[in-house]
Amino acid sequence: xxxxxxLVVEGFLSGLxxxxxxxxxxxxxxxxxxxxxxxLKRVDWKVYGRSDRFYIKEYQEETNLRAxxxxxxxxxxxxxxxxxxxxxAKYLAASLAYMLVRxxxxxxxxxxxxxxxxxxxxxxxxxxxxxxxxxxxxxxAGGETNLHDVLFQLAHKxxxxxxxxxxxxxxxxxxxxxxxxxxxxxxKHEVIVFQILDNDxxxxxxxxxxxxxxxxxxxxxxxxxxxxxxxxxKRFGEFLELIHRNLLESHxxxxxxxxxxPYDKALxxxxxxxxxxx
Amino acid sequence: xxxxxxxxxxxxxxxxxPILIHLWFRKRLKRIPFSSxxxxxxxxxRRFGWLRLxxxxxLLARCLFILFLFVSLARPHLKSALPGSGxxxxxxxxxxxxxxxxxxDNFEKMKSLCRQVISHYSPxxxxxIMPLCEEGxxxxxxxxxxxxxxxxxxxxxxxxxxxxxxxxxxxxSDKEAEHPIEYVYAGDGQAENFRDFPxxxxxxxxxxxxxxxxxTNVGISHVVLKDPAAVPLQKYAxxxxxxxxxxxxxxxxxxxSSGEYYVEQECALQPGAAGSFDFDLPVEFSSGKVEIxxxxxxxxxxxxxxxxxPRIMQVLIIGDSPYVLNALRVESESTAPFEIQAADKIGNIxxxxxxxxxxxxxxxxxxxxxxxxxxxxxxxxxGLIVVLDDEVGDNLGKLLSAACRVREKVMPRGYVVxxxxxxxxxxxxxxxxxxxxxxxxxxxxLKVDAQGDVLARFSNGDPCxxxxxxxxxxxxxxxxxRTNFIYKNSFVPVLLRLLVNFAAESTRLEYYVGESVAxxxxxxxxxxxxxxxxxxxxxxxxxxxxxxxxxxxxxPEEGNLQLLGAERMKILNVRQIDPERDLTGSDLSxxxxxxxxxxxxxxxxxxxxx
Numbered sequence: 001x002x003x004x005x006x007l008v009v010e011g012f013l014s015g016l017x018x019x020x021x022x023x024x025x026x027x028x029x030x031x032x033x034x035x036x037x038x039x040l041k042r043v044d045w046k047v048y049g050r051s052d053r054f055y056i057k058e059y060q061e062e063t064n065l066r067a068x069x070x071x072x073x074x075x076x077x078x079x080x081x082x083x084x085x086x087x088x089a090k091y092l093a094a095s096l097a098y099m100l101v102r103x104x105x106x107x108x109x110x111x112x113x114x115x116x117x118x119x120x121x122x123x124x125x126x127x128x129x130x131x132x133x134x135x136x137x138x139x140x141a142g143g144e145t146n147l148h149d150v151l152f153q154l155a156h157k158x159x160x161x162x163x164x165x166x167x168x169x170x171x172x173x174x175x176x177x178x179x180x181x182x183x184x185x186x187x188k189h190e191v192i193v194f195q196i197l198d199n200d201x202x203x204x205x206x207x208x209x210x211x212x213x214x215x216x217x218x219x220x221x222x223x224x225x226x227x228x229x230x231x232x233x234k235r236f237g238e239f240l241e242l243i244h245r246n247l248l249e250s251h252x253x254x255x256x257x258x259x260x261x262p263y264d265k266a267l268x269x270x271x272x273x274x275x276x277x278x
Numbered sequence: 279x280x281x282x283x284x285x286x287x288x289x290x291x292x293x294x295x296p297i298l299i300h301l302w303f304r305k306r307l308k309r310i311p312f313s314s315x316x317x318x319x320x321x322x323x324r325r326f327g328w329l330r331l332x333x334x335x336x337l338l339a340r341c342l343f344i345l346f347l348f349v350s351l352a353r354p355h356l357k358s359a360l361p362g363s364g365x366x367x368x369x370x371x372x373x374x375x376x377x378x379x380x381x382x383d384n385f386e387k388m389k390s391l392c393r394q395v396i397s398h399y400s401p402x403x404x405x406x407i408m409p410l411c412e413e414g415x416x417x418x419x420x421x422x423x424x425x426x427x428x429x430x431x432x433x434x435x436x437x438x439x440x441x442x443x444x445x446x447x448x449x450x451s452d453k454e455a456e457h458p459i460e461y462v463y464a465g466d467g468q469a470e471n472f473r474d475f476p477x478x479x480x481x482x483x484x485x486x487x488x489x490x491x492x493x494t495n496v497g498i499s500h501v502v503l504k505d506p507a508a509v510p511l512q513k514y515a516x517x518x519x520x521x522x523x524x525x526x527x528x529x530x531x532x533x534x535s536s537g538e539y540y541v542e543q544e545c546a547l548q549p550g551a552a553g554s555f556d557f558d559l560p561v562e563f564s565s566g567k568v569e570i571x572x573x574x575x576x577x578x579x580x581x582x583x584x585x586x587x588p589r590i591m592q593v594l595i596i597g598d599s600p601y602v603l604n605a606l607r608v609e610s611e612s613t614a615p616f617e618i619q620a621a622d623k624i625g626n627i628x629x630x631x632x633x634x635x636x637x638x639x640x641x642x643x644x645x646x647x648x649x650x651x652x653x654x655x656x657x658x659x660x661g662l663i664v665v666l667d668d669e670v671g672d673n674l675g676k677l678l679s680a681a682c683r684v685r686e687k688v689m690p691r692g693y694v695v696x697x698x699x700x701x702x703x704x705x706x707x708x709x710x711x712x713x714x715x716x717x718x719x720x721x722x723x724l725k726v727d728a729q730g731d732v733l734a735r736f737s738n739g740d741p742c743x744x745x746x747x748x749x750x751x752x753x754x755x756x757x758x759x760r761t762n763f764i765y766k767n768s769f770v771p772v773l774l775r776l777l778v779n780f781a782a783e784s785t786r787l788e789y790y791v792g793e794s795v796a797x798x799x800x801x802x803x804x805x806x807x808x809x810x811x812x813x814x815x816x817x818x819x820x821x822x823x824x825x826x827x828x829x830x831x832x833x834p835e836e837g838n839l840q841l842l843g844a845e846r847m848k849i850l851n852v853r854q855i856d857p858e859r860d861l862t863g864s865d866l867s868x869x870x871x872x873x874x875x876x877x878x879x880x881x882x883x884x885x886x887x888x
Binding site for chain 1: 304307312313316317319333
């Protein structure tokens with residue numbers, strides 16, 4: 001998990017994740033005129049030598065971000081053709097964690113199904129990353145979804161404002177889930193939702209009648225896909241639309257990721273999008 | 279429910295085949311784990327529910343089709359709902375052999391019903407059989423097996439009398455039974471049969487009524503001469519009294535056959551009404567048969583009559599009684615069927631020529647006269663009317679003693695009024711509505727101790743008219759200074775009634791089944807059997823005795839087929855068996871075949887209803 005995350009981050013994403021806060025760091029941002037009270041050590045003496053003026057050198061600040069990755073490991077996340085949604089989410093979570101730690105941000109993680117299974121508080125230390133990666137590795141799909149309750153609980157637990165990254169298929173009662181996500185917003189967190197889905201869930205490409213088994217409740221249902229496809233697609237589309245619209249209205253970033261899309265590319269596209277917005 | 283071809287029931291197990299096929303197909307279906315079924319369910323929850331229901335309904339229809347088909351082939355037969363069916367019991371079978379059962383093949387139907395009842399119980403059940411009308415006294419009760427009881431059943435014949443369950447069960451009380459006793463009465467359920475029903479038995483045992491459809495509700499109650507006093511010349515009239523017990527309007531025909539003569543007329547009766555219908559018959563035929571047609575029960579609808587037609591009566595009036603003499607000479611009520619002979623004393627008059635002798639106001643008669651009168655009265659068709667004077671001598675008193683004993687002369691202050699009249703007495707019955715004797719006053723009379731029937735009393739309770747056998751006594755003298763009776767409209771009719779009564783009473787020629795043959799010695803029945811004086815009349819019809827015809831009829835009560843109502847059944851705790859449903863059972867094959875076909879249609883409907 002560590003290696004894969006590192007490959008993803010170092011291969012493609014280096015430098016893409018930047019902080020909007022300018023401050024003291026290694027990366028130069030701009031010059032400004034010296035003002036009384038500025039530290040003398042920040043004066044650029046080379047410029048002074050050339051122009052006989054005092055300029056202060058400013059750097060891009062890359063720290064101070066507290067990120068929380070919330071990884072849904074409920075039964076429905078086990079679904080996926082080549083790669084399960086959970087695996088996809090796990091790689092994504094690991095990559096994000098690695099990326100955040102690499103740029104000195106604090107990162108924590110919570111894995112959950114119908115209840116919170118493991119929670120690791122945010123930290124920028126390397127050892128914490130190892131713990132996070134381990135927690136991700138050990139997250140196995142199972143149990144029913146109770147997304148809204150869990151998110152509410154986490155919203156209460158996470159006191160300090162920061163970035164909340166939710167990795168879930170969001171297959172729960174939309175209104176309840178949205179309420180829970182809004183509660184993060186009320187607490188001034190920035191929220192990013194990665195809704196991870198499999199293409200089959202959207203397109204419902206099955207042909208033959210079969211017994212469909214719910215991965216969470218184990219309930220069974222004889223389905224003739226030909227009879228149901230159109231209605232299913234419509235319903236599912238409405239569901240996605242509802243989630244998307246409401247999240248945007250609540251200023252929550254919502255991205256649907258399909259397991260067929262390589263997660264590095266998906267992440268890359270997302271970060272590019274974020275970069276453009278910033 | 280029983281099955282005539284039970285082997286086909288094994289085929290009914292094939293009903294599981296559709297289930298097995300369903301399960302097999304279900305097993306063949308691929309299982310696809312899917313993230314969530316919520317969108318599949320919500321795609322069309324109603325439709326999904328309906329499709330799921332439809333699938334199950336089709337499966338059910340297929341199973342039921344096979345089941346019903348094979349059940350139909352097994353020839354299901356609905357057995358009785360009669361409690362006790364097939365179980366051990368001591369069954370007391372009360373067989374209604376009363377005359378009302380003689381209609382059509384009702385009696386045979388009832389026997390068939392009994393056989394069904396018997397077959398309904400366990401082969402080890404025990405039975406005793408009680409005819410409702412037992413000829414020749416109480417029947418010995420003993421328990422027997424079904425085979426014997428069937429044999430006994432065949433021996434039972436129709437009786438021409440009515441019956442009673444209480445009487446039939448009289449011998450049952452101390453008979454020990456092996457099993458719990460159940461009573462089954464098979465018959466038409468005439469309310470008469472349940473009179474004095476021994477309700478105590480239904481507290482301990484079940485009492486069932488296996489009904490046979492009842493016959494008529496119209497019956498002839500009696501046939502009388504329309505004018506018993508009139509002497510017919512060429513024709514005479516009879517009055518046929520018919521009772522309707524029917525809840526509906528009855529209309530039919532009454533026919534009278536007398537010798538070669540036959541006459542009939544249309545008639546109708548309102549529900550519950552009684553009616554009388556007149557027929558003119560030639561004087562040559564004094565007996566005959568009246569029949570009701572268009573009614574269900576023929577036996578009790580036939581009435582045999584034998585009438586002694588009025589003839590001109592010879593009446594001898596002894597004594598000074600011009601008012602009596604005048605009354606009988608007046609042609610008031612009819613064609614005055616009397617020839618009056620008046621004399622002061624009996625003397626040499628031949629009493630044997632007289633039908634009625636009236637002693638009007640005689641104080642005494644001689645001993646020889648008394649003996650002659652006694653001899654005269656010993657003959658049938660004779661009568662004596664005595665109108666008392668203020669005194670009664672020994673011989674006259676001795677003559678009257680059978681009817682009354684004279685005690686004293688009563689001279690009331692003013693007068694006494696005849697206050698109480700026995701309107702129910704047959705000779706006064708026709709005056710019942712008029713109250714003809716009311717306000718008759720007597721100024722003096724002789725007080726008597728009545729030995730016979732008192733027809734009228736004074737306001738102080740003393741008898742006014744006394745009648746015993748063929749002697750009638752009037753306690754007050756019929757003179758204007760003694761009574762106002764002779765001026766009353768009732769005077770003549772009363773005298774005539776007394777006279778005619780003696781004539782009619784002289785020989786009785788109509789009897790009912792069950793009455794004693796006693797007045798006669800050897801009577802020949804319609805079947806040719808001979809009855810002695812100790813016997814009872816057993817059947818209706820013309821009986822012969824010494825060249826005379828006797829008519830025997832079924833008692834009119836037997837024609838009252840008023841049935842035991844539901845309310846009374848409830849009170850008596852009698853439970854009715856429906857023979858069609860409870861005993862004969864019914865073949866249900868067609869019903870199940872129809873159900874199977876319905877299942878096919880149902881499935882087709884479901885398949886088309888996507």
